[in-house]
Amino acid sequence: MLALSHKLQVGEMTVEYLTDKQIWGHFNYIFSPKSKNSTTYKFVLIKSILENLYNVNEELELTYDILYTSFSKIYWNLVVHHNLNQINMIGKKAEVQKILLEIKEKYMIPNTFVFDKLSNDLQIEITTKVKKMAKLNVMGAIYGDTDNTIYDFDNKRESIKINPSFYSFMQRFQKVLTYLTNYHLALFLEKFNQNGDITNLLMKVENVSKRSSLNEFYILLSSFYNDKCFYCGKEIKKKGSIHVDHFIPWSFVQTDQLWNLVISCNSCNLAKNDKLAVEQYLDSLIDRNLDLTQNSLVNQRLDMKVYTEKKLIELYNYSKENGFTDLWIPHKKFQI
Ligand SMILES: [Zn+2]
Structure with a gap:
């Protein structure tokens, strides 16, 4: 594992072909205590990629704008709407929490407001700030955990390109991967939220991407x-x-x-x-x-x-x- 990989600006995939067994191995690692999960970033990034599996272009590229709109939405609903801490230290806040709570204060947004109730301009302001933070703290993390195999990322072009084997894996196991990610995210939140409302936590996590209105x-x-x-x-x-x-x-x-x-x-x-x-x-x-x-x-x-x-x-x-x-x-x- 590259210890500094989360500071990388560009990451290139080191292999073309991955077997299912290798990919399951990567997921097992990401979800195990061996992987450094001081925040919920990896879980929410995986959730955001799964949500946008069919928003890629022909080259399996996904723009940061699309990816981080999902990421911001999930976090807004977790942090502001459900008041849930996202870091493994009680009393501290993950960077993404600071960004969102600052915006909530600045515009005096009540926590009853879910992300899709915010104006388009405000959603863009949030996504832009979260994206900037994620370039430093998020993009390289899973990349490092998987030996640089599952995607290329480019912080200048602002897009990731998903390894075709990994893409096909996610399509074939989308449902079980969604369950697995939600479960581990809920587990983390349960452990590090003594004060917040953790009743029906798994259900909250499962519905965190849902719009309030279509x-x-x-x-x-x-x-x-x-x-x-x-x-x-x-x-x-x-x-x-x-x-x-x-x-x-x-x-x-x-x-x-x-x-x-x-x-x-x-x-x-x-x-x-x-x-x-x-x-x-x-x-x-x-x-x-x-x-x-x-x-x-x-x-x-x-x-x-x-x-x-x-x-x-x-x-x-x-x-x-x-x-x-x-x-x-x-x-x-x-x-x-
Ligand atoms: Zn009908």
């Missing part, structure tokens, strides 16, 4: 498709019965991308719940997204810019591989 997506989708249910085609009359549904369940993707969101009626949304829809609807979503990519109003969005049909099909197949095998089909009388 309304911005509803407004967008509704402007193109009116209020027609994606699954049964029914016109939804009552505004209270309209849902924005994650086509690939949220519990798997843990993120909200326009290309994975559809308008759904109450009955379809409730019945589908945490399931995948049958393949026919994957085809409809591919067509719907083709529509969206041709629209100049939405194709400049960050999520749409990296969208490809191939990516959606991969995600669909990997969610089956990760245990989403109980496929849902709308009730006969509702089918299109």
Whole structure:
């Protein structure tokens, strides 16, 4: 292990190919007491990469802007919303805590506010500060723990490039890696939070990435498709019965991308719940997204810019591989 690797500005991958066994070994190390985890940074970085697995470009590159928006969101919700300490010393604060609490004070933001309730400008201000800190304290840490194998990072270009073997590993084991990371993050928080509210800690950690509202997506989708249910085609009359549904369940993707969101009626949304829809609807979503990519109003969005049909099909197949095998089909009388 390179002791100074967390101060590196650029890190290049030292190997091309990694076996599953080697990667499991790296994860075991990261989650073991042997790895120096004085803060929760590594857990939250892994969470942020998992959340953005399908936000990479063709070269498997992920920008710091996308990565650290997730990272900042998770931390804001942990530190400000749940008042949880992120360092292994009671009475001290991790750098990220100092940054967030300073902003909270400066604008007098109540801790009931989750990250997505903050204005866009404020989210950018937070992400910019957190990103700057992370260049020094975060990027090199996992890189060093894994013998410089799982990603390249470049603090000048502000992006990471994920090793293809590692990328495929994360796709195949996304669900179990999410569980594992949440579990270890909760364990750390439980140990170093005597005063904060640690009831249902694992549940808090599991939901820390969740948005409080998908309304911005509803407004967008509704402007193109009116209020027609994606699954049964029914016109939804009552505004209270309209849902924005994650086509690939949220519990798997843990993120909200326009290309994975559809308008759904109450009955379809409730019945589908945490399931995948049958393949026919994957085809409809591919067509719907083709529509969206041709629209100049939405194709400049960050999520749409990296969208490809191939990516959606991969995600669909990997969610089956990760245990989403109980496929849902709308009730006969509702089918299109
Ligand atoms: Zn419906």
